[in-house]
Amino acid sequence: MIAPSILSADFARLGEQVRLVEKAGAKILHIDVMDGHFVPNITFGPALLKALRPHSRMRFDVHLMIEEPERYVADFAAAGADHITVHWEASRHAHRLIQQIKGLGVTAGLALNPATPVEMLHDILEDLDMVLLMSVNPGFGGQQFIPGVLRKLEAVRRQLESSKNQACEIEVDGGIHTGTAPSVIQAGAQILVAGAAVFGAPDPARAYRELESLSEGFGGD
Numbered sequence: 001m002i003a004p005s006i007l008s009a010d011f012a013r014l015g016e017q018v019r020l021v022e023k024a025g026a027k028i029l030h031i032d033v034m035d036g037h038f039v040p041n042i043t044f045g046p047a048l049l050k051a052l053r054p055h056s057r058m059r060f061d062v063h064l065m066i067e068e069p070e071r072y073v074a075d076f077a078a079a080g081a082d083h084i085t086v087h088w089e090a091s092r093h094a095h096r097l098i099q100q101i102k103g104l105g106v107t108a109g110l111a112l113n114p115a116t117p118v119e120m121l122h123d124i125l126e127d128l129d130m131v132l133l134m135s136v137n138p139g140f141g142g143q144q145f146i147p148g149v150l151r152k153l154e155a156v157r158r159q160l161e162s163s164k165n166q167a168c169e170i171e172v173d174g175g176i177h178t179g180t181a182p183s184v185i186q187a188g189a190q191i192l193v194a195g196a197a198v199f200g201a202p203d204p205a206r207a208y209r210e211l212e213s214l215s216e217g218f219g220g221d
Contacts, residue, residue, distance in 0.1 A: 001191050002211045003028035003061055003171070004204070007043065008141045008195035014048075015055055017204060022058050024205035025212060029058040030173070030193045032141075033076070035066035038090050039139035046072075046079035053080030061191075063111065063173065065138045066090065070097050077104035085109035085132045085171075088120055098127050109171070113138060114146050118155045126165045130191075131156050135184070136174030142196040145175025150187045157188030181214055 004026055009017045018029060031049060036042040049060065062081040066072065069086040070093075076084055084101050088110050091097045101108035109130030112118065114137060121131060133152055136143035153172065160168055172184050173193035181192055194211055201207035 001028055002026065002198075002208060002215060003030040003191050003193045004198040004208055005030040005032055005141070005173070005193050005195035006199070007032040008199040009204075010199070015052065017199060018052060018056055018058075020205050021198065021208050022056055024208045026058060026208055028061050028191065029056065030195075031060060031062045031081075032195075033062060033064050033066060034139065038067045038087065039065045041139045046075040049076060049081060050079040059083065061085070061171075063132065063193075064090075065111075070100060073097070073101050074104055077101070077106050081106055083107040083109060083130065085111050085130060087111045087113070087138075088116060089113055095124055095127065098124065102129075109169075111138075111173075112152070114149060118152050118159065121156065121159065125159055125163055125168070128165065128168050130169045130171055131160075132171045132173055133189075134174055135172050135176070135180075138174075142200070143175055145180045149174075150183060153184065153187035153189055176211075178211060178214055181211060185215055 004021045034041045034043040059082045061083045062076050063085045098108045107129035109132050111132035113134050135145050135149040169190050171191040172189040176192045176194045177197040198204050198207045
């Protein structure tokens with residue numbers, strides 16, 4: 001599935017653009033939250049999520065690129081998040097944080113930066129609803145895909161295949177477009193976050209449909 005990321009949307013027309021991709025068929029909306037500390041950019045908080053929630057039935061996939069995420073997960077769940085992903089690098093107690101998120105009635109994911117080895121997932125993998133692999137260094141949209149992440153994708157897929165957690169999804173975020181999507185899907189990704197490739201296009205709805213069609217053509221194995 002393709003998850004359009006509002007990080008690359010026109011914030012002056014955000015509601016309109018969200019409705020546009022939903023009408024085009026999107027089922028997941030990726031919401032990147034940045035605090036200017038964990039990453040060098042600042043985006044938005046729970047208030048924007050709360051404002052969008054009544055206008056969309058999409059699954060709100062909230063990606064917290066923030067320090068001390070345990071202080072804020074309850075606010076994002078209350079604002080309408082369906083899923084919350086936090087960074088392994090941002091929490092000293094990842095297992096406790098994942099349980100905290102699940103206790104709020106939403107699904108929980110753990111993200112790894114490009115330089116973080118997938119072995120860090122070993123002791124927590126069976127508790128996760130999603131693994132998010134960053135295929136760019138987090139903080140800004142429109143970056144180029146890091147090819148080495150494909151090996152990490154394959155490794156996570158193998159870990160999941162040999163675990164008891166067959167329901168855990170694998171998501172990839174960064175540099176996704178029609179040129180990179182096929183190899184990412186073949187390596188094992190199930191959800192592809194696309195920001196600039198969708199909202200940076202002259203016609204976001206058409207761009208979404210092209211990516212979705214391409215991903216369907218390479219899926220199923």
